[in-house]
Each structure stands twice: as structure tokens, then as C-alpha cells.
Amino acid sequence: MNVFHFFLQHHKEILELALEHLWLVGISTLLAVLIGIPLGIISAHWPVWNKPVLGTANVIQTVPSLALFGFLLPVPWIGARADRLAILALTLYALLPVIRNTYTGIRGVDPSVVEAGRGMGLTDRQLLLHVELPLAVSVILSGVRVAVVVSVGLATIAAAIGAGGLGEFIFRGLAMVNNELILAGAIPAAILALSADFGLGWLERRLQPR
Amino acid sequence: MEPTPTNAPVIEFRAVVYTLPNGQQLLHNMNLQVQRGETLVLLGRSGSGKTTTLKLINRLLTPSGGEVRVNGAITAKSDVIRLRRSIGYVIQDVGLFPHFSVERNIGLVPRIEGWPADRIHARVEELLQLVELDSKIASRYPHQLSGGQRQRVGVARALAADPAILLMDEPFGAVDAITRDQLQREFLALQRRLNKTVVFVTHDLREALRLGSRIALMEAGQLVTVLPPQDFLRSTDSLAAAYVQAFREGWDSPAKGGT
Numbered sequence: 001m002n003v004f005h006f007f008l009q010h011h012k013e014i015l016e017l018a019l020e021h022l023w024l025v026g027i028s029t030l031l032a033v034l035i036g037i038p039l040g041i042i043s044a045h046w047p048v049w050n051k052p053v054l055g056t057a058n059v060i061q062t063v064p065s066l067a068l069f070g071f072l073l074p075v076p077w078i079g080a081r082a083d084r085l086a087i088l089a090l091t092l093y094a095l096l097p098v099i100r101n102t103y104t105g106i107r108g109v110d111p112s113v114v115e116a117g118r119g120m121g122l123t124d125r126q127l128l129l130h131v132e133l134p135l136a137v138s139v140i141l142s143g144v145r146v147a148v149v150v151s152v153g154l155a156t157i158a159a160a161i162g163a164g165g166l167g168e169f170i171f172r173g174l175a176m177v178n179n180e181l182i183l184a185g186a187i188p189a190a191i192l193a194l195s196a197d198f199g200l201g202w203l204e205r206r207l208q209p210r
Numbered sequence: 211m212e213p214t215p216t217n218a219p220v221i222e223f224r225a226v227v228y229t230l231p232n233g234q235q236l237l238h239n240m241n242l243q244v245q246r247g248e249t250l251v252l253l254g255r256s257g258s259g260k261t262t263t264l265k266l267i268n269r270l271l272t273p274s275g276g277e278v279r280v281n282g283a284i285t286a287k288s289d290v291i292r293l294r295r296s297i298g299y300v301i302q303d304v305g306l307f308p309h310f311s312v313e314r315n316i317g318l319v320p321r322i323e324g325w326p327a328d329r330i331h332a333r334v335e336e337l338l339q340l341v342e343l344d345s346k347i348a349s350r351y352p353h354q355l356s357g358g359q360r361q362r363v364g365v366a367r368a369l370a371a372d373p374a375i376l377l378m379d380e381p382f383g384a385v386d387a388i389t390r391d392q393l394q395r396e397f398l399a400l401q402r403r404l405n406k407t408v409v410f411v412t413h414d415l416r417e418a419l420r421l422g423s424r425i426a427l428m429e430a431g432q433l434v435t436v437l438p439p440q441d442f443l444r445s446t447d448s449l450a451a452a453y454v455q456a457f458r459e460g461w462d463s464p465a466k467g468g469t
Binding site for chain 1: 268
């Protein structure tokens with residue numbers, strides 16, 4: 001009941017931080033998609049790039065998030081503002097699932113379909129746009145979905161460097177040993193993650209090729 | 211481009227060699243001519259180089275040595291996209307685009323070539339009729355079709371931009387015997403009407419005898435012999451004779467009471 005009251009009293013602040021949280025996740029996911037899909041396409045089409053690209057993304061994924069924030073701090077322009085730093089870190093973490101699923105999706109296209117397309121005289125570009133990407137889209141989207149869900153959780157840590165978001169409540173709650181405060185950050189974050197998961201899952205099924 | 215006399219071969223292999231990047235040679239010194247309007251069947255076991263030969267024609271593979279000419283022009287020096295669009299290509303697995311309806315599958319190359327929509331639509335109707343499919347099928351997706359229907363759509367798609375050359379790689383290999391018989395019959399009727407230059411790959415002597423105007427027998431990357439069907443049956447070449455014998459034995463099997 002206490003938690004409920006707390007939510008009612010602080011709904012304005014919760015909403016504000018939730019929007020900030022959403023903004024951090026949204027921008028970083030967008031960047032990860034813009035960078036990750038081309039990288040995935042490159043590693044699927046030119047096998048020499050496969051190992052370096054996926055390997056690098058894998059290594060980034062293994063760096064603990066707090067340490068990553070620390071590493072990025074001295075980077076000029078990025079390190080100057082906490083939200084830039086948080087967005088860059090979240091983008092780097094989101095890259096792996098996007099790249100890997102783009103790669104898997106394109107490699108998973110039936111080779112006879114690609115051969116037929118090539119034999120008909122489609123250019124590489126036409127093959128990519130008319131055949132490979134449409135057939136890989138649901139696999140790519142499921143990578144984006146994983147990236148978003150992970151980012152929502154990870155973005156709570158961004159509050160540690162002062163980038164805002166729902167992590168503010170969690171860190172404040174931890175410092176004050178106040179469970180209500182912690183829950184005020186954790187519950188909306190969980191709801192965000194679940195709704196993103198549900199929404200993107202629905203989209204993924206809609207776009208599933210037969 | 212040099213002017214081509216009318217009796218010049220449509221497709222010509224001159225001392226063609228094809229070697230894989232790992233050094234394995236798949237095709238040794240291939241010399242072959244395909245004349246206008248004939249159906250040349252490449253007959254051979256798997257691994258004999260028949261599919262490699264076919265893919266060298268539309269440059270899905272590029273010769274490691276020698277040259278392939280299509281209508282007199284060396285393929286390695288031609289615009290590969292134009293070359294492929296002037297050649298129809300049908301493969302065993304068909305390779306229909308699963309996310310496109312039958313109509314879009316057939317109309318893809320015309321669409322990319324910038325044909326107006328009504329002309330594409332009319333062409334699709336015409337082609338469906340040509341391969342004896344109901345025009346109601348146009349809005350269906352590949353997974354809703356039977357194997358035989360899919361194969362017919364594959365042929366229609368290859369014919370969409372009206373190419374003079376048709377390459378077919380075991381197109382009827384994956385369908386049941388009755389459907390295959392019907393598809394072969396339709397192929398013959400179609401070929402009488404359209405008079406395309408066809409190169410047809412198969413491992414089935416029966417199919418080769420039925421469809422080919424000439425049979426090119428291949429083994430281990432070599433062209434063994436090229437003969438019209440009636441001569442093939444009487445050939446003294448040991449490999450050709452072995453094919454004919456295997457064929458006759460299947461026919462006169464003891465299980466049917468033959469001797």
C-alpha cells in the first residue's frame with residue numbers, strides 16, 4: 001500500500017524519469033540499428049569481415065557496464081555530457097544482437113532463392129532490397145527486440161553517471177535504504193521492458209515471411 | 211561486337227576450364243556449340259560438371275581458362291546483368307521468392323526493367339496460360355502451391371522477359387513421376403511453340419532421350435560425346451553404352467517378368 005501511495009504522490013516525477021529513460025533507450029537503439037544492420041549485411045556478404053565485426057561486438061558486450069562508462073569518460077565531446085556517454089554505452093551494448101541477427105537472418109535465406117535471383121539478373125543491391133532483407137526482417141527485428149529489452153535494464157545504471165532515467169530512483173533508494181524508492185524505479189522499468197518486448201514481438205510476427 | 215551470321219552457334223564453349231579457388235578442376239577443356247532453337251541436354255552423374263557448365267553460360271561462374279560466347283560475345287567481357295536478363299534460368303529447387311505472390315514472382319524482372327503495370331499484368335496472364343496454370347493462382351504464395359505448380363511458375367518466371375535462351379538445371383527432378391511426365395510433355399509443346407535455345411541438365415537418360423535434340427554426355431569434368439538421341443542408343447562409346455544398358459535393365463527387370 002505504501003508503494004502505491006508513493007506512486008500516486010510522485011507520479012509526475014516518475015513519468016518524467018520514465019520519458020528520459022525511454023529517450024536514452026530509443027536514441028541508442030536507433031543508432032544501434034543504423035550502425036548494426038549495415039555491419040551485419042557486410043559480415044554476411046563478405047566472410048572476411050564476419051569474425052572481426054562479430055568478435056568486436058562480442059568483446060564490447062563482455063565489458064562490465066560501469067567500467068564501460070569509465071572508459072568512455074575521457075573521450076572528447078562524448079565525455080562532456082552524461083547523456084551522450086550513456087547513449088554511446090547503450091548503443092555499443094545493443095550492437096551485438098542487431099549485428100548477429102542481421103547476419104543470421106541474411107545467411108538463413110534459402111540459397112536456391114538467392115541463386116534464382118542472381119540468375120535472373122538482379123544486381124546485388126536489388127537482391128538485398130527485394131529478397132534478402134524482406135526475408136530476414138523478422139530475424140533482424142527479434143535482435144532489435146533483445147537489444148531494447150537489455151537496454152531498458154542497462155539504462156538504469158546510466159543514473160550512476162548522472163544521465164537520469166528511472167535509475168535515479170533506484171540509486172537514491174539504495175543510498176537511503178528505501179525500498180519504495182527502489183521499486184518506483186524498478187517497476188516502471190520492468191513495465192517499459194515488457195511492453196517493448198510485447199510490441200516488437202507483435203511486429204515481428206506480423207512481418208514474418210511465409 | 212562482331213556481326214553474327216545466322217548459322218553461328220548461340221552458345222559456344224572454347225577450351226573452357228573451370229577451377230575452384232582451392233585448385234580442384236571441375237571442368238577440363240570443354241568445347242561445345244549450341245545451335246539456335248535446339249534443346250541440348252547435358253547428361254551425367256552428379257559431380258560430372260553439368261551444372262558447372264550451365265552456370266558458366268549465364269556467368270554465375272566465370273571460366274578460369276578459355277572463353278564462353280553467347281550470341282558471339284565473350285561472356286566474361288559482357289555486362290553480366292544484361293547477359294543474365296537475356297537468359298531464362300530454371301533450377302530444381304525453383305527458388306520462388308517466398309514473400310512474393312505468383313504474380314510478383316513472375317513479374318519481378320519486368321518490374322525492375324520498368325515495364326508499366328498493365329503490361330506486366332497482361333504478360334503474367336499470358337505466361338500462366340502458356341504453362342497451363344489457372345490465372346486465379348496469380349494471387350497465391352509459393353507455399354500454397356503443389357510441386358508441379360511451383361515448377362510451372364518457375365518456368366513462367368524464367369520466360370517473363372522473353373529470353374531467347376533458357377537454362378534448365380534438373381527442373382523436373384523433385385516432382386513425382388506422373389507430374390514429371392506431364393511437365394515433360396508440356397515442355398515439348400512449349401518448345402515447339404517458342405523455339406527457344408535450351409540447355410537442359412539431367413541425370414536421367416529417359417528424360418534426355420525424350421526432350422533433347424542432342425545429348426552431351428559428361429563424366430568427371432569432361433565432355434565425353436555429343437549425339438542425337440537415336441545415335442546415343444546405338445553409341446559404341448563405353449560410357450554411353452553403360453547408360454543405355456542401365457536404362458534397358460530398369461525396363462526389363464525380372465520383377466516385371468522380363469528376362
